[in-house]
Amino acid sequence: MTGGAELARLRGAVPAKRHNARTIAALTGNPGCTRRAVLDAAGVDKPRLAQRIGFPSSFGQSRFALARGNGFEAMLKADGCALLLALLRDTVGLEAPDVGYDDLGSDADDTLAARQARTRELLAGAAGAALIDHPLLTLDVAGQQVFLEPDLIALQVRGRLHVVEIKSFAVVDGQADGAKVSGAAVQAAVYVLALRRLLAELGHDETLVSHDVVLVCPENFSLRPTAVVLDVRKQLATLRRQLTRLASVSGLIAALPPSVRFDLALPPAELIAALDQVAARYAPECLSTCELSVFCRHESAGTTATLGRPVRDALGGIETIDEVLAFAAGTGEPAAEQAEAAALLRTAARLRAEALTR
Amino acid sequence: MSTLTALARAQAFACGRALPIATVRHLHVHDRPLVLVPLAMAGEANAPLAALVGTDRAAPELLVVAQPRNRDQRFAFAAALAERVLAYLDSCIGETEAVAVDRGRDVRHRYVDAPQLWVPNTGGVEFVRLLGRSTRFRSVDGEYPVPPSVPLLGRWLTFFANSAEMPGSSLLLNAVQALGLHWATGQSSVEDAHLAALLAWIEPPAGRTGVEAARDAELQPPAGPATDPDFDNAVLAPLMSVPEPDVAALTAVLREQMTPAWEQVWRSLDLLRALPAGDRVAGRWDGDRDTFSAYVQYLADGGAPQPRRDGAVAAAARLHRLENAAGRYAVQRAFDDPLVMADYRLTGQAFTGRVTLADPDRVDDTGKRPVLRPRIMVATAEPVRVEPGATLTSPARPAQKARVVSLTPTPAGTDVLLELSGGMGRKLVAEPGSVPGVGEDLLLTTLSEAYRPGATFPDPADTPWTHGGPPETAPDLSPSDPGGEDAAGA
Numbered sequence: 040m041t042g043g044a045e046l047a048r049l050r051g052a053v054p055a056k057r058h059n060a061r062t063i064a065a066l067t068g069n070p071g072c073t074r075r076a077v078l079d080a081a082g083v084d085k086p087r088l089a090q091r092i093g094f095p096s097s098f099g100q101s102r103f104a105l106a107r108g109n110g111f112e113a114m115l116k117a118d119g120c121a122l123l124l125a126l127l128r129d130t131v132g133l134e135a136p137d138v139g140y141d142d143l144g145s146d147a148d149d150t151l152a153a154r155q156a157r158t159r160e161l162l163a164g165a166a167g168a169a170l171i172d173h174p175l176l177t178l179d180v181a182g183q184q185v186f187l188e189p190d191l192i193a194l195q196v197r198g199r200l201h202v203v204e205i206k207s208f209a210v211v212d213g214q215a216d217g218a219k220v221s222g223a224a225v226q227a228a229v230y231v232l233a234l235r236r237l238l239a240e241l242g243h244d245e246t247l248v249s250h251d252v253v254l255v256c257p258e259n260f261s262l263r264p265t266a267v268v269l270d271v272r273k274q275l276a277t278l279r280r281q282l283t284r285l286a287s288v289s290g291l292i293a294a295l296p297p298s299v300r301f302d303l304a305l306p307p308a309e310l311i312a313a314l315d316q317v318a319a320r321y322a323p324e325c326l327s328t329c330e331l332s333v334f335c336r337h338e339s340a341g342t343t344a345t346l347g348r349p350v351r352d353a354l355g356g357i358e359t360i361d362e363v364l365a366f367a368a369g370t371g372e373p374a375a376e377q378a379e380a381a382a383l384l385r386t387a388a389r390l391r392a393e394a395l396t397r
Numbered sequence: 398m399s400t401l402t403a404l405a406r407a408q409a410f411a412c413g414r415a416l417p418i419a420t421v422r423h424l425h426v427h428d429r430p431l432v433l434v435p436l437a438m439a440g441e442a443n444a445p446l447a448a449l450v451g452t453d454r455a456a457p458e459l460l461v462v463a464q465p466r467n468r469d470q471r472f473a474f475a476a477a478l479a480e481r482v483l484a485y486l487d488s489c490i491g492e493t494e495a496v497a498v499d500r501g502r503d504v505r506h507r508y509v510d511a512p513q514l515w516v517p518n519t520g521g522v523e524f525v526r527l528l529g530r531s532t533r534f535r536s537v538d539g540e541y542p543v544p545p546s547v548p549l550l551g552r553w554l555t556f557f558a559n560s561a562e563m564p565g566s567s568l569l570l571n572a573v574q575a576l577g578l579h580w581a582t583g584q585s586s587v588e589d590a591h592l593a594a595l596l597a598w599i600e601p602p603a604g605r606t607g608v609e610a611a612r613d614a615e616l617q618p619p620a621g622p623a624t625d626p627d628f629d630n631a632v633l634a635p636l637m638s639v640p641e642p643d644v645a646a647l648t649a650v651l652r653e654q655m656t657p658a659w660e661q662v663w664r665s666l667d668l669l670r671a672l673p674a675g676d677r678v679a680g681r682w683d684g685d686r687d688t689f690s691a692y693v694q695y696l697a698d699g700g701a702p703q704p705r706r707d708g709a710v711a712a713a714a715r716l717h718r719l720e721n722a723a724g725r726y727a728v729q730r731a732f733d734d735p736l737v738m739a740d741y742r743l744t745g746q747a748f749t750g751r752v753t754l755a756d757p758d759r760v761d762d763t764g765k766r767p768v769l770r771p772r773i774m775v776a777t778a779e780p781v782r783v784e785p786g787a788t789l790t791s792p793a794r795p796a797q798k799a800r801v802v803s804l805t806p807t808p809a810g811t812d813v814l815l816e817l818s819g820g821m822g823r824k825l826v827a828e829p830g831s832v833p834g835v836g837e838d839l840l841l842t843t844l845s846e847a848y849r850p851g852a853t854f855p856d857p858a859d860t861p862w863t864h865g866g867p868p869e870t871a872p873d874l875s876p877s878d879p880g881g882e883d884a885a886g887a
């Protein structure tokens with residue numbers, strides 16, 4: 040187990056960047072990338088790092104979208120969650136007379152401890168149907184305790200707990216943007232995992248937390264809410280794997296030379312040299328999931344990976360564009376396992392040239 | 398991704414500019430297309446913010462919604478867009494031509510022209526679909542009446558969005574996909590989705606490589622409909638979060654933000670027009686004209702708006718049509734374009750060879766009637782992945798079938814013995830030139846343009862409820878309740 044000291048050395052004299060469900064969900068985006076795992080485990084501020092080394096990327100969020108999201112959530116939770124309760128009655132069968140509603144207070148740092156204690160207390164009782172608003176859960180991420188704030192936890196009558204996730208993207212005629220739904224599913228899975236660990240700690244059966252989460256979205260072009268139940272078992276499995284992997288990253292970190300440091304006070308050249316020491320696995324999908332992507336893309340220039348997975352596969356998994364072109368021209372010397380791909384490339388090049396000169 | 402296209406991407410990276418992956422144009426480009434560049438409000442399901450629209454490159458009209466959450470303003474936008482779109486559609490309705498149907502026993506009429514709508518990217522297509530969905534059921538009376546042009550626009554936009562799903566249709570096209578069908582860049586398809594970056598690879602400015610030009614282009618505003626969050630926060634929010642937005646100021650910043658995309662779509666049209674059209678493009682456009690003519694007629698007959706969701710039978714029939722169209726489109730592109738056919742040669746589904754023996758007058762008289770069945774021998778050095786008994790076609794003689802009689806390995810490759818039928822006239826002697834002669838180079842493929850009959854589906858009314866029952870065709874015209882659609886911010 041790597042001590043916090045080693046992670047702190049890696050990060051430098053700034054506080055660790057706090058994880059939240061969204062950043063944990065993002066960890067599943069490129070599970071094969073060691074660089075990201077190391078930086079995230081150490082809590083390095085990736086956006087600032089990218090900025091510092093001259094490869095800033097923009098992951099801004101529109102104020103309009105934020106306002107709409109907040110407005111939708113406020114509407115659902117108004118009057119003791121009246122609208123939401125009515126909706127949940129229909130979807131998870133929350134029964135009206137039993138429903139209690141606990142708001143654990145607003146989102147502020149000084150209420151963290153109190154909210155966490157109250158969440159534990161409510162869940163320790165785990166009886167009767169209730170909605171818990173602003174609950175606070177914790178999850179261990181690479182030896183670091185992360186505070187998580189699900190939108191809501193719904194306790195069903197028979198003691199089954201459901202995580203309720205409120206999102207402001209629309210469901211139109213029963214269809215929603217696939218990428219957004221899967222993003223919401225991973226985030227909800229983070230909460231399910233944290234909740235299960237908490238219940239286990241409290242001596243309850245962790246399967247009391249259902250893998251069916253409730254996603255609440257606006258329906259069609261209105262603000263009228265609709266709820267869908269998502270099964271997040273697959274996301275849970277991925278998440279567990281990635282968290283285990285992240286925990287084992289400590290071994291990797293321990294093996295890094297002492298010169299590797301991501302202290303943002305260091306000059307850019309040194310930071311880049313440090314990044315070079317930690318292997319990345321760039322793919323174009325990084326551009327929408329990782330703040331370091333502009334740097335990694337630049338660094339990977341000339342590899343087939345930058346062209347995207349389908350292209351790389353169609354090129355027989357050959358590593359660099361130079362090699363591909365050499366094989367296509369018949370000048371390269373393919374290794375035994377590359378021979379088949381090289382022959383195919385050669386034929387492809389001949390056919391392409393022939394069709395273009397016709 | 399075919400190996401040839403992947404190789405083209407690798408080559409494009411190395412030479413610093415996009416390379417062709419087609420030798421002809423595979424879509425119809427209208428002389429007078431209607432271009433639409435939409436922008437939507439972030440966070441909303443489909444709240445139009447602005448649109449540049451028009452058929453004149455030099456004079457785009459900018460429609461702006463100063464308060465996208467305001468219902469009246471949204472429908473005023475829809476009405477303004479309807480005016481432009483419906484006028485354009487009207488301009489395509491005019492002269493008709495007669496088409497023989499039922500083997501010449503009957504004729505039907507179709508319009509000589511059809512509309513063609515262009516948007517920058519697949520997001521634009523989605524915008525069209527959603528705007529169609531949010532307007533086609535609107536009621537012209539009741540509590541929240543809209544002008545009749547609004548639901549009519551909704552039906553047409555839905556018509557366009559549905560046709561965009563049909564492979565080979567050119568009624569609604571998007572620039573990113575249209576360019577991507579003809580050029581391979583040295584970057585990933587994720588990056589190609591940015592129209593400016595894609596164009597930068599196709600036409601990098603002098604002295605700049607594709608990568609460099611694409612990096613510059615990525616700094617340009619996105620081609621919508623999603624806005625740049627920084628633009629939202631820094632420019633739009635201050636202008637819009639006041640009770641009475643300064644419409645003139647808003648219009649100015651939006652025009653500046655959207656003009657690059659407008660130009661890029663027209664530039665894409667120029668590039669595509671410069672390519673010669675494939676032989677089968679006109680035939681597919683005929684199909685588009687049929688579809689358009691039929692929908693004009695359907696509306697004239699008082700047809701209902703498209704249902705929210707297809708019933709089970711309609712959905713299955715539609716899926717079947719889409720699959721057929723996809724297959725036909727793939728084959729037609731290969732037949733039109735040697736560079737596309739090269740993909741099939743690489744996988745052994747097509748090969749070229751030279752005719753070494755020919756017996757053009759061979760008659761098979763073992764059956765009831767003697768039939769003309771010439772045989773030819775084709776020698777090829779390419780891989781041949783076909784079995785005896787398989788039927789091959791040659792793009793040069795698409796009406797003729799060649800049955801594989803035998804395959805004989807030779808030191809140089811394979812000798813393929815073929816028996817020909819069809820496409821040689823009605824007599825027992827082949828018409829001159831209809832049978833390939835000795836010395837002729839021939840391309841043969843397992844791909845076939847032959848008509849595949851559609852499956853038969855039960856009448857929706859006969860479908861049991863377990864299969865969805867009769868589809869929902871009647872629109873839900875109940876007026877919006879206060880908590881319902883479009884009431885937000887009203």
Ligand code: SF4
Binds near residue numbers: 069073075322
């Ligand atoms: S952008 Fe770089 S660090 Fe981030 S996941 Fe991709 S390869 Fe890893």
